[in-house]
Amino acid sequence: MPELPEVETIRRAIEPYIVGTEVTDIALADPSIAGPDGPEHLKAAIGSPVRAILRRGKHLILVLERNRGIVLHLRMTGALLLDEPRDGARVRAILSFSNGSRLLFNDMRRLGTLRFYEDLKPLLSRIGREPLDTDFTADQLEASLSRHRIPIKAALLDQHIVAGIGNMYADEALFQVGIHPMKPANELSHQQVAQLWGAIRDVLQHAIENQGASINTYWLPNGERGTAHDTFNVAHKKGAACPNCGTPIERTMVRKRGAYYCPSCQC
Numbered sequence: 001m002p003e004l005p006e007v008e009t010i011r012r013a014i015e016p017y018i019v020g021t022e023v024t025d026i027a028l029a030d031p032s033i034a035g036p037d038g039p040e041h042l043k044a045a046i047g048s049p050v051r052a053i054l055r056r057g058k059h060l061i062l063v064l065e066r067n068r069g070i071v072l073h074l075r076m077t078g079a080l081l082l083d084e085p086r087d088g089a090r091v092r093a094i095l096s097f098s099n100g101s102r103l104l105f106n107d108m109r110r111l112g113t114l115r116f117y118e119d120l121k122p123l124l125s126r127i128g129r130e131p132l133d134t135d136f137t138a139d140q141l142e143a144s145l146s147r148h149r150i151p152i153k154a155a156l157l158d159q160h161i162v163a164g165i166g167n168m169y170a171d172e173a174l175f176q177v178g179i180h181p182m183k184p185a186n187e188l189s190h191q192q193v194a195q196l197w198g199a200i201r202d203v204l205q206h207a208i209e210n211q212g213a214s215i216n217t218y219w220l221p222n223g224e225r226g227t228a229h230d231t232f233n234v235a236h237k238k239g240a241a242c243p244n245c246g247t248p249i250e251r252t253m254v255r256k257r258g259a260y261y262c263p264s265c266q267c
Contacts, residue, residue: 002074002218003058004131004164005207005228010080011055013221014103017082018062021097022049023070026114030092033105033114042116045070050097057127057163061120069120070095071113072105077217078112080105086223108217128163131200136162138197145185145193152188153181153254156200165200168213168235171260173199175234180266181252181259206231234260 002010026042028034034042048064055061060080062070072080081104085091093105093114105114117123128144129136144161145152155161156170165173174181176199179192188196212218212226215236219225229236233243238251242262251260 001076001166001215003166003169004204006212006218007055007058007060008208009212009226010221011053011060015053017101018050018097019053021099022047024098025096027094030110033092033112035113035115045116056124057159067120069117071115071117071123073113075111077109078107079217079219080221081223082221083223128160131162131164132204138194141197142193145188148185150185151182151254152179152185153259155185157257167257169203169207171235172203172233175261175266178265181254181261234262
C-alpha cells in the first residue's frame with residue numbers, strides 16, 4: 001500500500017501540474033530517502049524539463065531528457081501531496097517546479113524512496129509485465145506461474161512476475177475466482193489462470209475508477225481520499241461475513257504477508 005491503482009491515481013492527478021515544467025529544487029528533510037546514492041546525486045535532476053510522468057508497477061517516474069528520470073517509490077505509507085499536509089504529517093522531501101507547483105513526499109514510516117537515474121532502462125527491465133497493458137495475456141501469466149511452486153498469493157506479489165499488485169488487490173482477485181491464497185502457483189488449471197487474469201484486470205481497473213483505497217495513510221494529491229476500499233469483499237475484512245456465503249472472512253500469513261480469504265468459497 002499504495003499499490004498499482006493508488007500510484008496510477010496519483011500519476012493522473014499530478015500530470016497536468018508537472019509535465020512541461022522544469023525541476024527547480026529538491027529539498028530533503030530526511031536525507032535517508034535518497035538511499036545509498038545520497039542527496040547530492042539528486043541534484044543532477046535540477047534544471048531538467050519533465051517530459052512525461054509514467055507508472056511502472058508501483059514506481060512513479062518523472063521522465064527527464066535523455067532517458068533520465070526521478071523515481072519515487074511510496075512503499076507502505078508514502079503519499080504525494082500538492083498542498084501542505086495535515087497536522088501530524090512527516091514530509092521527507094519537497095520537489096519544486098518552474099510553474100510554482102510542489103510535490104510533498106509525506107511518509108510516516110520512512111520507507112519510501114526518491115532516486116535519480118541517469119538511465120531508466122535497467123530499472124524498467126527488472127519490473128514484470130503491466131497487468132493492464134494489452135500485451136499482458138492469460139497465456140503469459142500461465143507461463144510465468146507454471147515456473148513457481150510458491151503460493152499463488154506470493155506469486156502475485158512478486159513484482160518480477162506481474163508489476164503493481166500488492167496485498168489488497170491480490171486478495172480481491174483471488175476471492176473473485178475462488179482460489180485459496182496458499183494454492184501452489186504451478187497447480188492452477190488453465191481455466192483458473194484465465195479467470196484469474198480477468199479478475200486481476202477487473203479488480204485493478206475498478207480500483208482506479210474509484211481513485212484507490214484509503215485504508216490508512218493513502219491520500220490523493222489534493223488531500224482527498226479514494227473510495228476503492230468501500231467495495232472490497234475480503235481485503236482487511238477479517239471476521240466480516242463473506243458476501244457470497246456468509247462465512248466469516250479469515251486471515252492467514254503467506255510468506256510473512258497477511259492474506260484475507262473466505263475459507264468456504266476459496267478452497
